[in-house]
Amino acid sequence: MSLCLYAAISATIRPPPMPAVTYELLRADRASGARLGRVHTPHGQFDTPAFMPVGTQGTIKGVLPDHVAATGSQCILANTYHLMLRPGEKVVADLGDLHRFMAWPGPILTDSGGFQVFSLADLNKITDDGVTFKSHIDGSVVHLTPARSMQVQNDLGADIIMAFDECPPADAPLDYHMTAVERTLRWARLCIDAHARPDRQALFGIVQGGTDQRLRERCAEQLIRMDLPGYAIGGLAVGEGFDSMRIVLGFVTPLLPADKPRYLMGVGYPRDLVAAVREGVDMFDCVLPTRNGRNAYAFTARGAVRLRNAKYQRDTGPIEDGCDCYACRHFTRGAIRHYFFAGEMLGPVLVSVHNIRFYQRFMADIRRAIAGGVFDDFCRSDPRCSLGPTEEGSGFRVQGSGNATASPPEP
């Protein structure tokens, strides 16, 4: 047998490549849809349910990677839209890839850029082909398509990449949602075709469909047929409210394959996370801990601590009693308050560190509760499970880095 023929046969009988990312189910909760698991990626694994802090422009704002890791974060997120415009995905690729660029050797996820185009950019035109918009940085006209989003995400090199989708506002009319779902499905197929590195980067599909059960079901079923390595639920926390979000998750997640990770995009408050975990969601990202942190808003089990408040001026306690984060182990509330008033970077840095650690401790406790078979008790008894937006700030769309119920800016 010639070498050439041997090579041809060998190629034919080669098994299909392992997907870049696999999900390992460790325990399914009996009293709810919650699941304990682990996601394996080319850059290591992470435990689920997982919270991913957001590094919009290639950095978790102000926090060096060793401090990000010290919060217990295992997988982080970066935004395709921002990095594509600046410094450009080719620059990131030439500098190594996103892992090298961000100095984050662990798992990374990039979004498709779509959400930011719809929320941040000066949007010119949406067609079946893609989206044309003006850059928020220099006003230049950019065309983003499924193929282009894939090329950019391939160049960035994250472990998990997202299909390019259309995400209408919650109050869009039903026929817009229908169009968006059909486009999202067509674009998902184009993304699969354009994806150049399925052995190193896992492409997740995104279920759209607003709050309409039939649309959500259609979108989920069609995406599942594409046999993607993971599925996201998009178009939530864009103004539909907490109860609607739970209802949608209640009929979407049971449709999703049990052997793939499920990712709820851009959500949210602790209350939202735990409700979504109950419905079987495994992965979350949100700008809340970092964005609120930069505005002196600290998450604690007893509710928000707004560190600019005069009552903290001489407060020698940590941001939160019992917290083991770097900020709480070393700094007083009084000092952190001073840093905010003095315009010192350390204020935003310290509260960001605390808030990310707060989220990661919460996720770790959720995982422990599922592992111990006491998740239902946990949901009822842990005060963090009811932490949601304050009355001023519920349910509006966050401009920027992911869709989320947002906190109001500090005065």
Added chain:
Amino acid sequence: MSLCLYAAISATIRPPPMPAVTYELLRADRASGARLGRVHTPHGQFDTPAFMPVGTQGTIKGVLPDHVAATGSQCILANTYHLMLRPGEKVVADLGDLHRFMAWPGPILTDSGGFQVFSLADLNKITDDGVTFKSHIDGSVVHLTPARSMQVQNDLGADIIMAFDECPPADAPLDYHMTAVERTLRWARLCIDAHARPDRQALFGIVQGGTDQRLRERCAEQLIRMDLPGYAIGGLAVGEGFDSMRIVLGFVTPLLPADKPRYLMGVGYPRDLVAAVREGVDMFDCVLPTRNGRNAYAFTARGAVRLRNAKYQRDTGPIEDGCDCYACRHFTRGAIRHYFFAGEMLGPVLVSVHNIRFYQRFMADIRRAIAGGVFDDFCRSDPRCSLGPTEEGSGFRVQGSGNATASPPEP
């Protein structure tokens, strides 16, 4: 003998209290005035010659204390003027003291506030009593006297505190320098009288006198009679130029007692530091590494690297080859350049970390050279020993946090 009488006698025969800070001479260089030593303080010791990074408002801007420590910094500086105005020294005291406030358990030095009053504030009046000025924060009228500076520094609680002095510009007429020296001496005595914690905080005197040898000698001799635990040389790097600075150091440092640490305030570039070490100076502080770092100006042995430069866009190298700082071990020049253009805090943070580490490596190598008896060779052969200001930026007065030859702001 009654207990009461015993106590009285015991009080009488008690030896004078150990000064809070002592200097240990480890090796005097044969070929120059350079000395290797160690300063012992109530919060630990530091090796000399030492460089102290500046934490103006109670933080090394953007750098968490663990990263400051990782640069090899052992003693840090904070500014009395800034902390007195905000958050107020009583607030710092109520929060523990400056060590607790800054989360820096090691040695700290505070200046007297005088230099900032003369350079930053809207100065109303200088009298023999003190200085009246308007706060640069809210315009309120503040009166600063030797006694007040001591009270503030006692409340802040640094290990080394500075006498309140008058620092005229280099080009001031001789009679102004004469008046300033007399005032500085009178104020030093008032500071000694007002200093409430000599057992826990060491008060250093400051030699003034411009470039006039007789004035400098008078100032030094009078201060030495006050038997202070350390001496600083002030009024240099305020416009007199590198050669004048060396000449002044050449006649001042030999006058200073060999068993006390010598501190050159607000200096400077590596060239300045090594020249001053040759003249027998032990301690330095300067805002250059952090201020320049925030402006994308990195110190390297080959000269300044200005990280905004287009040529670094795709540069996969570290800021400086062979540097072991956190920034150089983890980040490419290209990524750091991006952070500056994207307005990300991590740019200033990373270059500050590198620059402080650059200075600390330089000081460690100076100490090693003195210890090995090869300091003279080191001065001649190490390229860092000739690093000074670039042509654009030499010799002007830095507004802000210490007097220093400054780098020009980045474009």
